Amino acid sequence: MPPSPVSVDAKPHRLSVVIPVYQGEHSLPDVVAELQPLTETFRTPEGHDAVVTEVLLVHDQGPDDSPATMRALAEKFPWVRLLWLSRNYGQHPATLAGMASSGGDWIVTMDEDGQHDPAAMGDLLDTAMRTGRAVVYAEPTNEAPHGVLRNVASRGAKRVIEIGLGGTDTSKYQSFRLVLGEIGRSTAAFAGSGVYLDVALGWIAGTPATTPVALRGEAGRASGYSTRRLLSHFWRMVLSSGTRGLRAVSFMGVAFALLGFVMAAWLVVLRITGDAVPEGWTSTIVVVLVTSGAVLFALGIIAEYIGVAVNMAMGKPTYLLVSDPASGPQGRVPRTR
Numbered sequence: 058m059p060p061s062p063v064s065v066d067a068k069p070h071r072l073s074v075v076i077p078v079y080q081g082e083h084s085l086p087d088v089v090a091e092l093q094p095l096t097e098t099f100r101t102p103e104g105h106d107a108v109v110t111e112v113l114l115v116h117d118q119g120p121d122d123s124p125a126t127m128r129a130l131a132e133k134f135p136w137v138r139l140l141w142l143s144r145n146y147g148q149h150p151a152t153l154a155g156m157a158s159s160g161g162d163w164i165v166t167m168d169e170d171g172q173h174d175p176a177a178m179g180d181l182l183d184t185a186m187r188t189g190r191a192v193v194y195a196e197p198t199n200e201a202p203h204g205v206l207r208n209v210a211s212r213g214a215k216r217v218i219e220i221g222l223g224g225t226d227t228s229k230y231q232s233f234r235l236v237l238g239e240i241g242r243s244t245a246a247f248a249g250s251g252v253y254l255d256v257a258l259g260w261i262a263g264t265p266a267t268t269p270v271a272l273r274g275e276a277g278r279a280s281g282y283s284t285r286r287l288l289s290h291f292w293r294m295v296l297s298s299g300t301r302g303l304r305a306v307s308f309m310g311v312a313f314a315l316l317g318f319v320m321a322a323w324l325v326v327l328r329i330t331g332d333a334v335p336e337g338w339t340s341t342i343v344v345v346l347v348t349s350g351a352v353l354f355a356l357g358i359i360a361e362y363i364g365v366a367v368n369m370a371m372g373k374p375t376y377l378l379v380s381d382p383a384s385g386p387q388g389r390v391p392r393t394r
Contacts, residue, residue, distance in 0.1 A: 069098045069106035070182060071162045073238065074175075075155030076112065077148050079119035081169035082126050088167070089130050089137065091175045096136050101179035105186055109178075113138045113155040118145040124383070143377040148232065149254040150376040156236070157245035158378070164241040166234050173233040177270045181235035184268040191240045191262040195233035195270035229267055230255040237262070250373040 074092060078085065095109040114127050114137060131137045140158055142151060152166050163182065167173045177195060185193045234255075236244075240262050248257045259265070382388055 069108045071110045071160075072107055072165055072178065072182075073155075073159035073161030073163070074109055074112045074165045074167060074178075075115065075152055075159060076167050076169050077115050077117055077151035077155065078123050078127060078169050079117045079145075079148070079151075080121050081114075081119070081123045082121040084169055084171050085114070085123065085126050085130065088169060088171055088175075089134065093134065095175055095178065096134075099179065101183050103183040103187065105179075105182055107179065107182055109136070110161055111136050111138055111159070113140055113158060115140045115142065115151040115155045117142050117147070117151040124381075128381075128383070139381065141379050141381055143379045146376045149252075152232075152254055153245040153248055154376040154378055156241040159238065159242065162238050164236045164238055166232060166236070168232050172273045174270070174273060177233075177268070178235070180268045180270065184266050185235055185237070188266045190264070190266040191237040192258050192265040193235040194229045194231045194265055194267050195272075196229070196267035197231070197272045198269050199271055227255075229265055233270065234265075248375055250375050252375070 072095075076085075076088065081088075089112060092109055092112055095107075098106055098108045100106055112134075114130070116124060116127060116139070127137075127139050131139050138158070140154055142154060146154075155166070156164055163185070165178050165181065167175070173195070181193045181195065185191070236258065240258070244254075244257050244261060248254070379385075
């Protein structure tokens with residue numbers, strides 16, 4: 058008699074949780090404490106069995122004493138793994154480092170500040186299983202706790218990318234995401250320096266799914282993103298979205314050429330009809346400033362693309378993992394007599 062088929066859910070889905078750490082000294086203990094019950098097999102709302110098998114804390118060389126907190130958590134919980142970056146690379150490279158080091162069937166990425174509720178991971182998994190998608194983003198049902206100005210700027214920036222650079226639905230991008238393990242690890246393997254993580258995931262995973270999730274407060278601490286960092290984040294998304302920025306430069310050149318032809322035709326008509334041709338230093342200067350500004354803007358975009366290509370050609374790493382500094386030569390203390 059042939060053996061009966063084994064149920065797919067007889068083996069729980071193994072989840073690897075990746076948390077980039079920049080300012081997690083005070084918030085990390087609460088986040089890990091919320092994850093602890095999920096390290097025992099739990100059932101999602103739609104009946105799938107899952108278990109968190111590891112929590113990877115990736116230290117991104119932040120300004121606080123996160124290392125001490127991380128070491129204490131790793132000593133207390135055997136399923137907490139620590140990863141150390143050689144310098145501050147940013148949230149996305151730190152996330153990629155955690156993905157590359159994970160071993161679960163699925164990878165869940167979360168922030169360190171407590172705004173993401175670990176209990177929602179079951180909903181993310183249900184959506185992935187129901188839709189067959191390899192990437193599922195949390196879709197906030199409330200405004201992110203960043204302030205009105207930043208939220209408006211974030212939506213506007215994503216809209217610019219979506220409309221101007223190829224229709225990618227950037228409004229779905231969230232740092233609280235579920236990724237099929239092999240997709241996440243493969244993405245971490247090929248993503249080059251400066252690549253925007255969610256754009257890279259879209260290259261190989263296709264259209265993502267979303268799940269409604271309520272965001273919480275940020276554990277009473279200020280955001281680690283300054284205005285400069287946010288602008289850099291936006292520009293990385295632009296450059297990672299392909300060569301459509303260069304196409305925009307071409308269209309801009311065509312538009313200015315057409316404008317020049319229109320102005321020339323207008324002047325010819327004025328000459329033929331005998332009307333006075335407008336002359337003046339002001340109009341000339343305006344035209345020169347507009348066209349030269351457009352040329353410099355175009356050259357700037359081209360230079361940014363060349364810079365990305367040069368960094369990749371020279372081997373600039375997306376991230377570099379090292380051992381715990383406290384256990385190496387840098388952690389040695391002088392002997393006292």
